[in-house]
Amino acid sequence: MSFGYVMGQQPEPDKPRCASCGAQILSSAATHCWLCQEALGPGGQTGHSSGPSGRASGDNIAMAAIGGLIILLFAAMAMEAPGVLIILLVVATPALIRTLVVASRETGLAGWTLVGTFFSSLGVMAIVGTAAGAAFYATCFVVCLGALALNDAAHSRSYEWILIPSIGAGLVPGAMVFWWLIRLFWRRPQARNS
Numbered sequence: 001m002s003f004g005y006v007m008g009q010q011p012e013p014d015k016p017r018c019a020s021c022g023a024q025i026l027s028s029a030a031t032h033c034w035l036c037q038e039a040l041g042p043g044g045q046t047g048h049s050s051g052p053s054g055r056a057s058g059d060n061i062a063m064a065a066i067g068g069l070i071i072l073l074f075a076a077m078a079m080e081a082p083g084v085l086i087i088l089l090v091v092a093t094p095a096l097i098r099t100l101v102v103a104s105r106e107t108g109l110a111g112w113t114l115v116g117t118f119f120s121s122l123g124v125m126a127i128v129g130t131a132a133g134a135a136f137y138a139t140c141f142v143v144c145l146g147a148l149a150l151n152d153a154a155h156s157r158s159y160e161w162i163l164i165p166s167i168g169a170g171l172v173p174g175a176m177v178f179w180w181l182i183r184l185f186w187r188r189p190q191a192r193n194s
Contacts, residue, residue: 063185064116066123067095091129095121098186121186128181136174140166 016025023035032039074088099118143166148159 061116061120063121063123063127064119066126067119067121068123070122070126071119091125092122095125124182124185128178128185131181132174132178135177136170139173140170143169 016028017023018025018033018036018038018040023033025040026034030040070088070091074084077084078088095118098121099114102117103114144162147162147165
């Protein structure tokens with residue numbers, strides 16, 4: 001999906017766009033952006049501050065719910081296997097960094113808004129990590145299956161050589177999916193035309 005953008009092209013300046021996500025404003029009577037639900041000001045422009053809703057731009061209640069479920073899941077799993085908290089630390093670090101960046105850029109954010117921003121960011125990281133992991137493992141599986149089909153099983157019982165090409169091939173789509181989804185979910189606000 002392009003969400004109003006064509007790859008490699010900038011949006012047309014004569015059409016009104018949401019300043020938060022860049023989506024084209026479909027109606028001049030719209031009060032909120034159809035894509036990110038950011039409140040629109042006059043002329044179809046959104047502000048970069050939290051606005052009257054008290055939410056940081058880019059927050060989503062569904063992502064915050066997923067982030068809360070991730071915290072509960074990891075807390076329950078930590079009772080049996082405390083090592084899972086290392087994975088939570090890896091997932092929570094980018095979410096915490098984004099929360100600190102949003103808190104420093106936007107004014108008037110309350111404490112609960114920052115908690116919601118953190119949970120929303122944690123949900124985004126969980127979805128992005130899951131999708132990137134699925135792309136990695138799917139590619140590894142296909143490469144391993146192909147290599148096993150080419151290998152003569154009757155003459156050779158050593159399959160360690162399959163690891164290097166399958167992991168190398170799996171890193172490419174895994175990294176691409178990770179980069180693409182991070183750019184999709186965490187867009188930078190566009191500069192306003194004054």
